[in-house]
Amino acid sequence: MKTTGGTDDQKRRAGERAADLVTDGATVGLGTGSTAAFAVRAIARAVEEDGLDVRGVPTSFATRELAREEGIPLASLDEVETVDVAIDGADQVDDALNAIKGGGAAHAREKIVDAAAERFVVVADPSKTAATLDRAVPVEVLPDARTTVAARLRELGGDPTLRSAERKDGPVVTDNGNLVLDCEFGAIDDPASLAADLSATPGCVEHGLFVGMADEVYVGTDDGVEVRTRG
Numbered sequence: 115m116k117t118t119g120g121t122d123d124q125k126r127r128a129g130e131r132a133a134d135l136v137t138d139g140a141t142v143g144l145g146t147g148s149t150a151a152f153a154v155r156a157i158a159r160a161v162e163e164d165g166l167d168v169r170g171v172p173t174s175f176a177t178r179e180l181a182r183e184e185g186i187p188l189a190s191l192d193e194v195e196t197v198d199v200a201i202d203g204a205d206q207v208d209d210a211l212n213a214i215k216g217g218g219a220a221h222a223r224e225k226i227v228d229a230a231a232e233r234f235v236v237v238a239d240p241s242k243t244a245a246t247l248d249r250a251v252p253v254e255v256l257p258d259a260r261t262t263v264a265a266r267l268r269e270l271g272g273d274p275t276l277r278s279a280e281r282k283d284g285p286v287v288t289d290n291g292n293l294v295l296d297c298e299f300g301a302i303d304d305p306a307s308l309a310a311d312l313s314a315t316p317g318c319v320e321h322g323l324f325v326g327m328a329d330e331v332y333v334g335t336d337d338g339v340e341v342r343t344r345g
């Protein structure tokens with residue numbers, strides 16, 4: 115369920131601008147996806163070329179591999195007391211800076227790291243912006259709970275689909291060993307209420323609604339970066 119509507123240049127501008135926020139000595143949440151990867155590479159360049167002293171906290175297996183290859187010193191979340199800034203992508207972000215994440219099935223760890231950050235910056239391209247969230251919401255479920263969670267999602271007005279793997283027969287299995295239901299709700303008029311209902315569903319490990327979490331959204335455009343702030 116990857117969304118790749120923007121151009122690489124738009125994503126790069128957003129990611130590189132956000133990477134400029136990282137200061138010496140910072141602990142940085144490293145998000146997942148193609149836009150966050152531009153931030154990871156820019157941070158790595160600053161480490162190598164300017165001697166920037168950082169610790170990266172990766173949000174997924176894929177990001178840990180990328181950060182390792184690029185030479186960013188890493189820590190896992192349970193090794194750090196605070197995250198100074200987290201930089202992460204999104205599948206969709208609304209005017210109130212609420213987001214849908216999980217196109218890479220990494221939203222459970224992303225939410226933990228992004229929520230722990232003093233400052234959480236979403237990096238996106240213009241194709242991700244919308245007045246109202248209306249993309250499918252990824253819901254990570256314990257494998258045994260997929261049927262009961264799917265039933266609850268239908269009660270909530272959703273239409274869930276088990277996410278299939280692309281180069282393997284069968285479902286996507288997350289970094290945590292769980293499955294993902296992508297759930298269409300149409301236009302989500304009250305994301306906070308839906309988020310609360312999803313969080314209260316037994317067997318739902320985590321859902322991809324990030325409500326009231328982002329401090330800023332950096333939208334990379336064809337000629338710069340539009341910075342959206344809360345309020």
Ligand SMILES: O=C(CO)[C@H](O)[C@H](O)COP(=O)(O)O
Nearest residue numbers: 147148149203216217218220
């Ligand atoms: O939530 C995510 C992964 O779980 C990603 O941040 C989201 O899918 C955006 O990815 P991209 O920048 O490649 O469009």
